[in-house]
Amino acid sequence: MIISPQWLTVALKIAASVVFLRAYLKSSRKSALFLSFGWISSIPVSPIGMGSNPEVECIFTGTAVAFTLLGILTLIEEEGGRKSPKAMHLTLPTLPALYGIIEASLGGSCTGTYVTSGVLLLIAGVVFTELMSTYYRRNATLFGAVLGISGIASMLHPVAYENGLLTPNVVMYTSLLMATMTAYAYYSVIYSRHFLELENLASMRGTETVVSGSSIVSEKDFKEISARLDGYPALAFLRNSTPMNGWISYRISTVQGPNVIPPTAMYRITETANMYLLEMERMGNKGIIIIEAVEFLKLYNDFRSVVKMLATLRDSVLIHDGALIIVTEKDIWDEGEWNILLRTLG
Structure with missing residues (x-):
């Protein structure tokens, strides 16, 4: 017996609902x-030919x-x-639901529901990425890419279908394809080691050699x-080095880009570090x-400001029993600055 694509889509949605509900029970994260x-709410939205009505x-x-937006x-x-x-x-999660209720009552x-939902999903995909x-x-x-594709498909679906550009068979198979892609994309995030916090348990090896408090180390x-912290969710503010797997990394640079902190915005380093701790x-x-x-920070800020920032971070890691690792070389600093760094971070 060959299962129709309509029922395959419904079965996939039910399975996805259970799988992500299980992720919530494992992680206690409300996003899951x-x-x-x-996914549960999308089950009654049946592909063409399964008896769904416009109101539903x-x-x-x-x-x-x-x-989904929530x-x-x-x-x-x-x-x-x-x-x-x-x-x-x-506003954001309410808009598509409100459109759906209004159009159902009319x-x-x-x-309107499809177009509004599509626009918001497309924006959400870009922001998430x-x-x-x-x-x-x-x-x-x-x-993010799957969210964006889903958004575009949602915007185009009513226009294309109502004008006869899409046949019921095309709609059925497209629905199955989109559901499969979306389920896989969700699964790759929700069941990742980071989301379930398994990496924080499995990668504790090596962290016992990192002494709590602050320290200055050479390259x-x-x-x-770095090799010992491979896979551990360390927070790294880097200039030249490549982050290890699992690190939450930011690049210190004057060139704008994702996950980049300008050297003149040291307050962002402090804020990010405090939330992380x-x-x-x-x-x-x-x-x-x-x-x-x-x-590099010293090139764009006076030395006193840099030391104050480091002292604040040192106090924070001591309060939260964390570790602060400063990577630099002695010969880069003059003797007075080096001694101040040692006293501040010692």
């Missing part, structure tokens, strides 16, 4: 719960996208450590330390902060 609700399609399409917004907050404005929570087509690449790397790109010693302490792990570009 909201994404699971998004409008309401559940809007609801599914609302939960899940993405929550995931960004979980990783960034900051709450989004309440207005964003009230008894017309769901064009930019903000989450630090944490999920290629998986974030895949997730040679840093290479050895709080989150690592909450998970019961040691926060390890690496700063490679201290002498």
Whole structure:
């Protein structure tokens, strides 16, 4: 017996709902719960030929996208450590759901719901890729790309179908393909080691050799330390080195780009480090902060400001039982500056 693509799509949505609900139970992260609700809400949105009516399609399409947007917004907050404005929570997820209810009550087509949902999904895909690449790397790109494709497909679907450009068979198979791609992209993020926090447990090896408090190490010693921290979620502010797997890395540079901090914005280093230390302490792990570009920071800030920033970070890691690793060479500094660095970080 050959299973029709309609029922395969429904079965895939049910399976995805269960899988992501299980991820919530394992991680206690609300983003997984909201994404699971998004899949559950999309089940009644049946492909052509399964008896769905416009009212049901409008309401559940809007609801599914609302939960998806809420899940993405929550995931960004979980990783960034900051709450989004309440207005964003009230408007972004509400818009598609509201459109669905309005169009269902009018008894017309769901064009407005599909178009609104598509625009918001496309924007969410771009934002997710930019903000989450630090944490999920290629998986974030895949997730964002699939969201963007889903958004474009959502915007084009009602126009193309209502004008006869898409046949029911094309809609059925396209729905199955999109559901498969989306489920895989979600799975690559939600079941990643970072999301489930398994990396924080499995990669504790090597961290016992990193002493709590602050220390100054040479480039040679840093290479050895880096190898021991491969796979550990250390927070690294780098200038030249390549981050190891699992590191949450930022580049110190005057050239703008994703995950780049200008040398004149040292406050961002302090803010990011404090949020990171709080989150690592909450998970019961040691926060390890690496700063490679201290002498580069001095080129754009006076030496006293750089020392104050380092002293603040030292106090923070001591409070949270973390470690601060400063990578630099003695011969780069004059004797007075070097002695101040040693006293400040000693």
